[in-house]
Amino acid sequence: MRRITAAISLVLLLLVATAVAEASLLGLLVLFTSILRLYLVVEIAGHYLQMSSLNVASFLQVGIANAGTIGSFLLTLASGLGAAAYRYRRWRPVL
Amino acid sequence: MKGLLRLYPRSWRKRYGAELEDLVDQTPGGLGVALDLVIGAAVAYRDVIAGNRVLAAAGACLHGMSVAVLVQAIGFLTLILVAQRTQNSTDLSFGPFDLATVTRTGYFLHGPALLSPVNVLPLIYESWIPDAVLLVVLASALAVVLAAPRLLRRLR
Numbered sequence: 337m338r339r340i341t342a343a344i345s346l347v348l349l350l351l352v353a354t355a356v357a358e359a360s361l362l363g364l365l366v367l368f369t370s371i372l373r374l375y376l377v378v379e380i381a382g383h384y385l386q387m388s389s390l391n392v393a394s395f396l397q398v399g400i401a402n403a404g405t406i407g408s409f410l411l412t413l414a415s416g417l418g419a420a421a422y423r424y425r426r427w428r429p430v431l
Numbered sequence: 432m433k434g435l436l437r438l439y440p441r442s443w444r445k446r447y448g449a450e451l452e453d454l455v456d457q458t459p460g461g462l463g464v465a466l467d468l469v470i471g472a473a474v475a476y477r478d479v480i481a482g483n484r485v486l487a488a489a490g491a492c493l494h495g496m497s498v499a500v501l502v503q504a505i506g507f508l509t510l511i512l513v514a515q516r517t518q519n520s521t522d523l524s525f526g527p528f529d530l531a532t533v534t535r536t537g538y539f540l541h542g543p544a545l546l547s548p549v550n551v552l553p554l555i556y557e558s559w560i561p562d563a564v565l566l567v568v569l570a571s572a573l574a575v576v577l578a579a580p581r582l583l584r585r586l587r
Contacts, residue, residue, distance in 0.1 A: 350492070353492065361500045364500070365504075368507065368508065368511075372511060372561055375536070395535070395536065396534070397533070397535075398510075398511065398532075399533075401531060401532070403529060403530055407528070408503055411503065412496050414499075415495040415496055416496040417492065419496075419498075420488040420489065420492035423487050423488045423490075424485075424487075424488040427487050429482065
C-alpha cells in the first residue's frame with residue numbers, strides 16, 4: 337500500500353512540476369509576443385488561446401498546433417524524467 | 432544577522448547551529464558576513480541534497496525541466512527569426528504532425544489597432560534585432576543553467 341501511495345505521489349508531483357514548467361514557458365511566450373509584436377494563437381485540446389498587443393499592428397501570426405502543445409509537454413516531462421533517472425542510477429554517497 | 436541562520440537546513444542547524452551562532456555573535460557583522468552566511472546556506476543545502484538519493488534525483492528533474500523550457504523558448508525565437516527572413520509561411524512539423532506555423536500577414540490589424548494612427552507609421556517590427564537580443568539573453572541563461580550544478584559543486 338505504501339509503495340502504491342508513493343508511486344501515485346511521485347506521478348502527481350511530476351505532473352505538477354511539468355505543468356509549472358509549461359506555465360513558465362507560456363509566460364515567456366507572452367513576453368515574446370509583447371516585445372516582438374506577434375499575434376500568437378496556441379491550441380490546447382481544441383481550445384484556442386489568442387494573444388496580441390492592443391493598438392499595435394502585428395506583422396507575424398504564430399500558430400502553435402495541438403501537436404506542438406502536447407509535444408512540448410512531453411518533451412519537458414521526458415527531460416525531467418531522463419535527468420532524474422540518470423542521477424538516481426549514478427548516485428553515489430558523498431564521503 | 433542571526434535570522435540568516437534560519438536559511439540553513441534543519442539537520443545542519445541541529446548539529447552546528449549553536450556553534451555558528453556563537454561565531455556570528457563574535458563577528459562585527461556587515462554585508463560581507465551576511466553574504467558568507469547566505470552562500471554557506473546554499474552550500475549546506477547542496478550537501479543535504481547531494482547526500483540523499485531521492486532529493487538528488489528530484490533536483491536533477493527540476494534542472495532537466497528548466498533546460499527543456501529554455502531550449503523550447505530558444506526554438507520559438509529561432510522559428511520567428513527564420514520566418515522574418517522568408518517570404519512565405521514557415522511550418523515546423525515532426526513527421527505527420529504540424530507543430531507550429533508562422534504566417535506573414537502584412538500588417539495584421541486587430542481590435543483597436545484598426546483605429547490607431549500607429550498602423551500608418553512606417554513600422555520597425557520587421558527588424559531582427561529585438562529577436563536576436565532575446566535569443567542572446569536566452570542562450571546566456573541556458574549556459575548559466577547548464578553550468579550551475581558544476582559551479583555549485585565547486586563552491587566550498
